Amino acid sequence: MVRRLANELSSSTTKNIDIDQVHICATPTASISNVRPVFDKAGGSIARAFYMCSNYILQYEIRKACKQRCNDEKISVFIVDRWYSSTCAYTIGYKNTNGPPSESIDLLPESLFKWPRDLSPPDLMLILEVDDEVRIKRVSDRADRSSSTQNTVDDPPQASRNNPWDERLSNDTELGQRIISAHHRSIGPLCRKKVDANKTPDEVVRDVMGITTTQLTGKVRASFPMTVVLTGSHCSGKTSIAKLLAGNLGWQFNPEIGDIQRDKGNLVAGGHLSGDGSGKDGDDWDTFVHEKECKRDNLCPQSKNRVVETWHVGNLAWALLRLNGSESPSNEKESMLKARAHQAIQKEMKHRNVVCVHLQTSAETTIRRRQNQPDNALRLPMENENEECMNLCTFLDQQVMTLLNEHIQKKFILVLNNDDDGEEAMGQKVKEIASYLDNLK
Secondary structure, eight states: HHHHHHHHHOOOOOOTTOOOEEEEEEEEETTTTHHHHHHHOOHHHHHHHHHHHHHHHHHHHHHHHHHHHHOTSSSSEEEESOOOHHHHHHHHHHHOOOOOOOOOHHHHHHHGGBTTTTTOSSSOEEEEEEHHHHHHHEEEEHHHHTTSEEEOOSOOOOOOGGGTHHHHHHHHHHHHHHHHHHHHHSSOOEEESEEETTOOOHHHHHHHHHHHHHHHHHHHHHHHHHHHEESTTTSSSSHHHHHHHHHHTTEEOOOHHHHHOOOOOHHHHHHTTTTTSOOOOOOOHHHHHHHHHHHHHHHHHOOOOEEESHHHHHHHHHHHHHHSSSSSOOOHHHHHHHHHHHHHHHHHTSSSEEEEEEEOOOHHHHHHHHOOEEEEESSSSSSSSHHHHHHHHHHHHHHHHHHHHHHHGGGGGEEEOOOOHHHHHHHHHHHHHHHHHHOOO
16 A cells, blocks of 8 residues: 555646655655564564664664655655554553453543653544455455565565564454554654545555645744734734734735735725725726736745745635626636635745734724724725625635635634734734744744
């Protein structure tokens, strides 16, 4: 399975995945695999010590490979046949023999399933599950193949020929269930996914490829800086939180481009529904904003992290709001607006990790903040405050969420409610965002 997956990934042309190399690994590693049968025969604490050490040897070899061969501009993939979670699951599953399989594992303390602090967990852990009858048949088939294979220098004895686990798993179906339950409780891997391994090898590889490529396209590239985008409706707190976040992180702050460029001296009630706020036709305005945003993207040094307010996602939502309210909305125009925004977002993703934080607020909050802070009302004059705030919040919130899900990996989207006012509430949101960014790394 590991080799099949490696071959598929190596030849993959999946969109948004730029793979440097695919490395096949296993525990025990190749450097110590020849002595594995000795420890399997010894069993008990001696075997467990061997497998525990093999996890650290693998980590050393992966780090060495990264230093020597990894390209910082691309993703290097390490596919591992079992790691620490396997050592943990087999040890716990074998020893825990009281009560129903899943319940006996569920009652154990969380600390037993945590990865050691000095052992790096994987980004993705795939748990291949099979029915008991399938497992028994495969164990029998493997034993038949092993017994018919002649051992040579080039073909050393395989561990399964001396490994008592095959017989144990065949005779004790609850043991396999406990091991799987222990795998599911593993704490450390960024993502755990269950895979139905009862299928044919080709079908399993297909399913695993789908999971793996999704995970790879949602991986933070450590050598890339971040563009953190704050989106939300009018008065959602984008500017205040974005400024505070950038200040706390020491990053560059880019305010909403449309707000900077608006004709503030000639704003009219309802003018935002047609363009720059002056009531003029908005066709040229949305193109103007898009081009300004693209220019700012290009001018930002590629080594800098930045926090951007609204950006292409928010600009597109505003453009669709204006298009939706026009006398002759056009599907062709909508397709054009989405296509150029998508192109700009994809361009940014080639050299930055794009993370989006969407601030959700109610229409009541918008109205309250416009009343309590008159500058908000002056920035966006309205004819019918209640009706326009309701329509604005509903449309922009729905559009932004739809656009984020279409253009940004789910892992890189954080949605926060920001109906609470005050510096304390704002500070708490900044802490939540900063924590979320730390966990992505």
